[in-house]
Amino acid sequence: MRNMRILMFGWEFPPHNSGGLGVACFGLTRALSRLGAEITFVLPSNIQTNVDYMKVILAKEKMNQQVGVKIFSSPLHPYATAESYCQKLEMMDENSTIYADDLQSEVLRYAIEAKEIALGENFDIIHAHDWLTFLAGIAAKKVSQKPLVIHVHSTEYDRSGGGNCNQFVFEIEKRGMEEADKIIAISQHTKNTLVSKYQVDPSKIEVIHNGVDQDKNEMIVREDGVLSQLKKSGKFIVFFLGRLTIQKGVDYFLKMAQKVLEKRKDVVFVVAGSGDMERQLIMLAADLGISDKVFFVGFLRGDQANEMFSMGDLFVMPSISEPFGLVALESMLHETPVIVSKQSGVCETVSHALKVDFWDVDEMANKTLSVLSHASLKTQLSDFGKNEALKLDWNRSAQKVLRLFQQLIKV
Amino acid sequence: MPSVCFYFQVHQPYRVKKYRFFDIGKDHSYFNDKSDTSLNNEKILEKVSLKSYLPANALILELLQKHPEFRASYSFSGVFLEQIEKKFPHVLESFQKLVKTGQVEVLSETYYHSLSFLYSRQEFEKQVELHRKKIKKLFGVVPKVFRNTELIYSNEIAKVAEEMGFDAILAEGADHILDWQSPNFVYQPVGTEKIKLLLKNYRLSDDIAFRFSEKSWSHHPLTAEKFSDWVSSHNGNGEVVNLFMDYETFGEHQWEDSGIFDFLRSLPDKILKNPHNGFVTPSEAIKKYPVRGSLNVEHYVSWADVERDLSAWKSNAIQEDALKRIYALEEKIGKVKNRKLTEDWRKLQTSDHFYYMCTKYFADGDIHKYFSPYESPYDAFIAYMNALQDLEMRIEKALGNFSVEKVGVK
Secondary structure (H helix, E strand, O other): OOOEEEEOOOEEEEOOOHHHHHHHHHHHHHHHHHHHHEEEEEEEOOOOOOOOOOOOEEEEHHHHHHHHOOOOOOOOOOOOOOHHHHHHHHOHHHHHOOOOOOHHHHHHHHHHHHHHHHHHOOOOEEEEEEEHHHHHHHHHHHHOOOOOEEEEOHHHHHHHOOOOOOOHHHHHHHHHHHHHOEEEEEHHHHHHHHHHHOOHHHHHHHEOOOOOOOOOOOOOOOOOOOOHHHOOOEEEEEEEEOOOOHOOOHHHHHHHHHHHHHHHOOOOEEEOOOOOOOOHHHHHHOOOHHHHEEEEOOOOOOOOHHHHHHHOOEEEEEOOOOOOOOHHHHHHOOOOOOEEEOOOOHHHHHHEEEEEEEOOHHHHHHHHHHHOHHHHHHHHHHHHHHHHHHOOOHHHHHHHHHHHHHHHOOO | OOOOEEEEOOOOOOOOOOOOOOOOOOOOOOOOOOOOOOHHHHHHHHHOOOOOOEEEEHHHHHHHOOOOOOHHHHHHOOHHHHHHHHHHHHHHHHHHHHHHOEEEEEEEOOOOOEEEHHHHHHHHHHHHHHHHHHHHHHHHHOEEOOOHHOEEOOHHHHHHHOOOOOOOOEOOOOOHOOOOOOOOEEEOOOOOOEEEEEOOOOOHHHHHHHHOOOOOOOOOOOOOHHHHHHHHHHOOOOOEEEEEHHHEEEEEEEEEEHHHHHHHHHHHHHHHHHHOEEOOOOHHHHHHEEEEEEEEOOOOOOOOOOOOOOOOOOOOOOEEEHHHHHHHHHHHHHOOOOOHHHHHHHHOEEHHHHHHHOOOOHHHOOOHHHHHHOOOOHHHHHHHHHHHHHHHHHHHHHHHOOOOHOOOOO
C-alpha cells in the first residue's frame, strides 16, 4: 500500500511552543513519519523549525509570495483567551495591526492561506489540531474533497475553567466538529466534554490518548541553581509546572501547600510557569502566609524543565479540567511521583499515580504528606510510574491515528 | 468411594476508613466509616448477610436436615464473629444452628485472619488461642483442624500446627506442590508424625467459586448432575474431594440469579445418588481414609491468585513497608498491656489490608480491584499508614515517650 499522505494544520511547534499542543504535534508527527506517513505540516507564521522528517510550510511566507498580503507576527497563541488576546493587541505597535486587527480575521486569514496551500499539495487526508486551525481544515476540505479529521487537544470549555466561554471560539470549535468526518479526542474526559457541551454524536469521536516523548535529554543540573541549593538544605520540593491560568487550578496547589506546611517545615513549593494568573497567585501565597515557602520560578523550557522534574520530589497537577496533561507523564518518565486531578485525561491512562478531585485540598495535602512521609510510597510510584509511562509512547498513538485514517479513506 | 469434604471460609475484615494525615493524633477510630461506600463495615456486613449468609445458612440447614449424610465445615475469622455478634446477632444464631446439627465442623484459624505466622510465632499462637476461646464461647466446640489465613501453608506451618495439637491442616492443592500427585487423598506433611494434610481440589472448587456464572466457560451452565458426575469419576482414583471456597460464593460472588442456590440445593441429592459417594468433615476424612503419601512443601503456598504464593500480600514496596511497620510494634504492645491498643494493633494485622495494596496486575483491572473497597492500592496504603501512625503515637504516649504535638514535624 502507498504511504499515507497527510496535510496537517498546526499552530505551534517546538522549540517555539507555549504549551502541550506543540509538544504533542512534534511527538505525533515524528511517530507517524516513522510509520511511513508523508506529512505536510502547515504553520501560520515564520516559526523556525529544524525537523527533517516532514515538509513544513509556513503559511505566511506562502501568502507573502503568492498573495502579497502584509502580515504582522501573530499575537495569537492557542491558549489565549479572548481577553488576553485583546490585551496583547493593545500592547502592539499601531503600525503592525494593519491586517489582522481582531481574532476573527486572524483565524480567517489562516483559512484563506490554507485553501491556497491545499490547492498546491497532494494528500489523502486533512488533519487539523485545535480550534485555531479548524477553519483552515474546513477550507482545505472544501477545495480538495478529502476527508477532514480534527484533533481536539483542548476545548474552550476547558480553557475557561468551565465558565465564561468565548462564544466566537466555541462557535468555531462547534463548526469544526460538524464539518469533520471524524474527531480525535485526546481522552475520554475530552470526549465527554464534546458530547455534553458541544452535542457531538459520540460515534463520531475516537479517543486516542497522547504519548510521551521517550528520549530523555541529557540532564544538566546546575550546582548553583536554586533547586540544588534547596535540595542540599534537605528540603523536599513539591512543584507545579504549567501555565498559570484558571484551568490549571494552581490556587488549589497553594491552598494545599498551606495545609502541608502546618504539618511539616522541611518542604518548599515551587510554581513553574507563567500566565495571566501569576500576580493573583503571588498575592494568594502572601494571603495564605506561605510566601517564604513558595517559589515562583517562571516559565521553564527544555533543560530547565528537566531539571525541575529531576530535582522535585513530587509533581502536583490540580487541573480543574484538563484534556490530557502530558506533563504528568513527563514527570513519571523522570521518576518523579505525581498527583493528578481526576478531572484530567491523563488520569484515565495511568495507574501508578495518586489521584484527587481538584477541589479536595485536604486530600491533596493528605497524599502529599504521605509521599513525603513514606519512602516506600515514593520509591514505588517512581519505579512503577516510570515503567508505566515508558509504555505510553507516541508510536502507540500514531498507529491508532493511521488506522482511523485508513478507515476513512476506504469509505 | 470418594467423599466430598466442604469447607467454607467466612470472613469480613475491619476495613480502615478514609483516614487522613490530619486525623492523626485526633481521631483514634480507624474502622468506623459511616459513608455509603464499601468502606462501611457494618453496611457491607448487612448486605452480605442478606445476599449470602442468611439464605445460604437457611439452605444448608435444610440440606443437613434432609440428608443425614450431608456434611460441611466452616472457618470463621474472629473479626467476622465479633462484628456479627455485636451488630447482627440473628446472623450468628443462624450459624450456631448449623453447628448444633452435629453434622458441621468448625475449624481453627488466627482470630484476626492475619499473616502473623510469617512474622511472629508467639503472636500467631496467641491469635489461634484467642480464636479457640471465641469458638468455644459461641459454638461450644473446640476446633481440631487448622487452616491458616488464605490457606498459607508450608512444612513449617504443619509442624507448628502439630505441636499445637491439631489433628489436621488444610492447604491449597496447587500443581507446583503436587506435581503428578492427586489432591484427592490424605497426605502426611514432611517433618511431621501425626498431623494430616487435606488439599483443596482447586479445579472442582473453582468450577463453583469462580466459573459458575461465567458464560464463556465451555461447561456453562454448571448443573448439579454434571458436577456430581465429575465427583463420581474420581471413584477408584481418589478418596476425598476437598471443595474449599469462600462462603460468599453463594449469593455474593455468584449472585442468586446465576442459579447458585438451586445448584447447591440439588447437589447432595445428585452426589448421593451414586452409592459409592458420600460427605465428610475434615476430621471424619482423616479417620476414614489412610495417609497415602507424604508431601514436601518448603516454600509457602496459598490459595490466592494464579501464583498461589504470598505475592497477593507481599509483592511490592508499600506492602512490605506496611507489614514491617505493623509487626515491629509487637514488643511495645507487649509492654503497654492496654487492651484497646492491642485490639487495634491486631485489627490492623488482618491480611485484607495488604491485599488491597497489591499492584500485581493493577493496570489490567484485576481481581484485587474487584475485592478492594479503595479506589487504588495507594489509597489503601495511605489510609492504613495514617491510622498506623496514630496507633504508634498512642503506644508511645502510653509508654510515656512522646507528645501528641510532635506528629509530622521532623
